[in-house]
Amino acid sequence: MKNILLCVSGGIAVYKAVALTSKLTQAGFQVKVLMTKSAQQFVQPLSFQVMSKNDVFYDTFDEKDSQVIAHIDLADWADLVIIAPATANIIGKLAHGLADDMVTTTLLATTAPVWIAPAMNVHMYDHPAVLRNIEQLYQDGYRFIEPSEGYLACGYVGKGRLEEPEKITALALQHFRTTAHEQVLVVGGAMGTIANNQLTAPVHAAMLATEVAKAFASRQIYTRLITHEQQPRKYRFLFTEQMMMADDVTKYVREWQQQHPNGLVLTDVLLPKGYTLEGVHAFHSQEEAEQVLINELKGL
Ligand SMILES: Cc1cc2nc3c(=O)[nH]c(=O)nc-3n(C[C@H](O)[C@H](O)[C@H](O)COP(=O)(O)O)c2cc1C
Numbered sequence: 489m490k491n492i493l494l495c496v497s498g499g500i501a502v503y504k505a506v507a508l509t510s511k512l513t514q515a516g517f518q519v520k521v522l523m524t525k526s527a528q529q530f531v532q533p534l535s536f537q538v539m540s541k542n543d544v545f546y547d548t549f550d551e552k553d554s555q556v557i558a559h560i561d562l563a564d565w566a567d568l569v570i571i572a573p574a575t576a577n578i579i580g581k582l583a584h585g586l587a588d589d590m591v592t593t594t595l596l597a598t599t600a601p602v603w604i605a606p607a608m609n610v611h612m613y614d615h616p617a618v619l620r621n622i623e624q625l626y627q628d629g630y631r632f633i634e635p636s637e638g639y640l641a642c643g644y645v646g647k648g649r650l651e652e653p654e655k656i657t658a659l660a661l662q663h664f665r666t667t668a669h670e671q672v673l674v675v676g677g678a679m680g681t682i683a684n685n686q687l688t689a690p691v692h693a694a695m696l697a698t699e700v701a702k703a704f705a706s707r708q709i710y711t712r713l714i715t716h717e718q719q720p721r722k723y724r725f726l727f728t729e730q731m732m733m734a735d736d737v738t739k740y741v742r743e744w745q746q747q748h749p750n751g752l753v754l755t756d757v758l759l760p761k762g763y764t765l766e767g768v769h770a771f772h773s774q775e776e777a778e779q780v781l782i783n784e785l786k787g788l
Contacts, residue, residue, distance in 0.1 A: 490664050491518045493566035493598070495591045496536070498526020500641040501573040501607040501650035506531060508572055508653035509539040515657050520562060522546065522591045524578065548590045559590060563597035568660060571595070572633070573607035573650045576618050582630070583621035601663075605633040605656060610646030633659065662710075671710045671751035672781070673744050674701045675737060675768075696756050700777040714740065741765060752784055 492512055496505045505521075512519045521536040523546040533544035543552065551558055571578060571591075578591065582604075587593040595602065604625065612618060613635065622632065633656060636649045676697015694715045701713040714737070741753055745767055753768045754777055769784075771777035 489516060489518050490567045491520070491565050492660060493520055493522065493562060493569045493594070493600070494536075494540075495522045495569060495571040495574075495578075495595065496527045496531075497524045497571065497573060497575040497578040497591065498529060499573040499575050499607045499650075500530065502527050502530035504607075504650050504653055505572050506535050506539055508570075508656055509536055511653045511657040512660060513540060515661055517660065518542070520545070520565070522562065522594055524575075524589055524591050526575070526577075545590050545594075548593055559594040560597050563594050563599075566598055566600040568663060569595065569598055569600050569602040570605065570633075570656065570660070571602065572605035572656060574604045576606075576608050576612045576615070579604065579606060579618060579621045579625065583624040583628075602630050603633055603659075604630055605651055606635050606648075607650035608635075608648050609640060609642045610644045610648045613646075613648045671748045672701075672704050672712070673741065673748070673751060673753045674704075674711060674713045674777075675741065675753065675755040675757055676700070676713065676715050696774065700754070700756075700771070700774055703774065703778070704781070712744070738765065741768060752781065754780055 494505065494509060494512070496502055505527075509519055509521060519540040520542045521533075521540050521544045523533055523536065523544060525546070528546060533546060536544045545558060545562060548559060553561070571582075581588070581592050582595055585596065587596045606613065606622075608618075626632065633651045635647055636651055637645075637647045638649045639645050640648050674697050676694055697713060697715055701711045704711040737757075745751065745753065753765075754771055755765075755768055756771050756777075769780045771780055
């Protein structure tokens, strides 16, 4: 049973975090909830306590167990941390390494992966400072569950709605699944070297590889894309991890294959004549890439 630490900050979507706690628990996760002071303005800790069947933590100095320091103990306990809803404020604090309450202190102490699910007014989400903080956190290795578009409690229609609890739960289940080919590496439009040869790539390769990576990711397959082109922010959602070109592509692919023995590597880069990369599948169109995946899944 995996442990999920759910950090709840003070937005109108806190009520959805109660549903998320319930969904995660029903899915078989152990859930412990941490709340900011503002979050408690929206929902009482008791609701989370009942749904998680665990204590709720909100006071850094309320040390319930004298044998441990609570925020370190919780940080170590977690296999995955989800901040939902994540306010503009908590995103800003985390981006700047501030730790002035139970949630932020624990966030700095954990080494588990942290997913951030922002929810806020559409103009707040578009504010340059918020965008800067999101970019910083992305660079620091945090991953985002992008808010969806729709009617916002503030009356606006736009991007800023907390992703649905069912979807976040599905992402968490997927994260811990270990079946083959849940991991795909797409090498596309790459400028680097393979076997001391400068790689060549068709002009459209980066675009094609990006489309393929997006299509796989939308089916909740972890997809890592290596390409020389900077991708727009909208592609940086949880299941695609864009990398700038690794200098030595062969070395990068080999290491990735070792780390992901069941993973699948696809490329639309034209390899030097007579050169093959073991275990790497070539594709020249979206359909071909889909077919490689289907064939591989059939062959299991
Ligand atoms: C009714 C109401 C709804 C709010 N909704 C949000 C929200 O959805 N997103 C957000 O970033 N801040 C929202 N805020 C503002 C935060 O509560 C405020 O910035 C607070 O300082 C956040 O503290 P925390 O990040 O420690 O939880 C809301 C405030 C009120 C009064």
